[in-house]
Amino acid sequence: MPGSLLRVGVIGYPIDHSLSPKLFNYWLKKYSLNGSYEAYAVKTNEIKTFLSKMTDLGLIGFNVTVPHKQEIINYVDHLSESARRIGAVNTVSIKNGLFFGDNTDGFGFIENLKQNSNFQNFINGDCIVLGAGGAARAIVNALVEVKAKNIKIINRTQEKAEILANNFGDTVNVLNWKKRHESLKNASLVVNTTILGMRGNDQLDLNLNVLPKKALINDIVYVPIETKLLKDARVRGNPTVDGIGMLLHQARPAFLKWFGKDPLVTDKLRNYMLDSKKNWN
Numbered sequence: 078m079p080g081s082l083l084r085v086g087v088i089g090y091p092i093d094h095s096l097s098p099k100l101f102n103y104w105l106k107k108y109s110l111n112g113s114y115e116a117y118a119v120k121t122n123e124i125k126t127f128l129s130k131m132t133d134l135g136l137i138g139f140n141v142t143v144p145h146k147q148e149i150i151n152y153v154d155h156l157s158e159s160a161r162r163i164g165a166v167n168t169v170s171i172k173n174g175l176f177f178g179d180n181t182d183g184f185g186f187i188e189n190l191k192q193n194s195n196f197q198n199f200i201n202g203d204c205i206v207l208g209a210g211g212a213a214r215a216i217v218n219a220l221v222e223v224k225a226k227n228i229k230i231i232n233r234t235q236e237k238a239e240i241l242a243n244n245f246g247d248t249v250n251v252l253n254w255k256k257r258h259e260s261l262k263n264a265s266l267v268v269n270t271t272i273l274g275m276r277g278n279d280q281l282d283l284n285l286n287v288l289p290k291k292a293l294i295n296d297i298v299y300v301p302i303e304t305k306l307l308k309d310a311r312v313r314g315n316p317t318v319d320g321i322g323m324l325l326h327q328a329r330p331a332f333l334k335w336f337g338k339d340p341l342v343t344d345k346l347r348n349y350m351l352d353s354k355k356n357w358n
Contacts, residue, residue: 083112085136086117087142089116092119093116100328101328103346104336108340121145124145124152136171138169140167140169149178150164164211167181168334181328182327202265203266204227206268206270208230209238221248228248231257232251239251258284261283261292264289269298270297274296274306281304281306285310285315288313293316299320325342325346
């Protein structure tokens with residue numbers, strides 16, 4: 078029915094940490110749309126049961142957060158190319174009883190850089206990706222899609238980095254973690270996809286001395302909003318982009334798909350979301 082309530086949500090376990098309800102409900106109110114967004118605490122062994130209740134819950138889709146981004150692939154009927162290459166799903170849409178899985182993390186990464194930097198200037202040199210987990214996979218895939226010339230993965234476990242690089246061909250190479258400092262010499266973009274620097278974890282040990290002054294530093298960590306890596310880069314004069322924008326932009330494709338509106342990511346929204354978490358710094 079036209080004007081009927083459109084229900085969506087996010088599943089994960091635990092789920093209390095998720096900022097998605099705050100974000101989506103902000104947009105729903107801003108654009109005066111008749112929808113709701115709720116968080117559902119779903120354990121891994123409860124996914125199948127939860128999906129069987131979609132009709133009863135009236136959901137037209139849902140986001141997926143840790144620890145289910147890989148597991149949910151076993152339950153969707155169709156995977157987007159991005160989700161297939163990345164091996165993880167963060168957005169599921171439901172149509173005619175079928176589940177369509179997508180991954181929008183790479184989109185969020187690129188759009189965040191585009192909004193906050195002269196993006197094209199930073200993909201012509203070495204693009205250094207620190208880490209080889211799920212976020213790194215999405216970011217490497219996104220860099221390949223925008224035709225970044227030299228993508229180099231550096232991870233503490235080199236074998237994991239090599240497995241990731243092998244999925245993407247000759248444009249992606251692996252460097253030894255011990256050589257991470259000197260690898261910055263020709264970098265135009267450095268992205269930290271690890272949890273190093275996140276509150277409660279060890280700091281990222283990265284010496285920026287040989288990094289070109291024009292190179293862009295991006296940390297996808299957003300608690301704290303300015304990590305030590307970003308602060309060190311800013312102090313020496315490098316342009317920096319923090320991680321909150323990636324979180325906001327990755328939600329846009331799902332909102333557009335479910336509600337027919339591509340929402341704006343504005344300074345007002347950014348400040349609103351930062352206010353929703355205590356002690357960002």
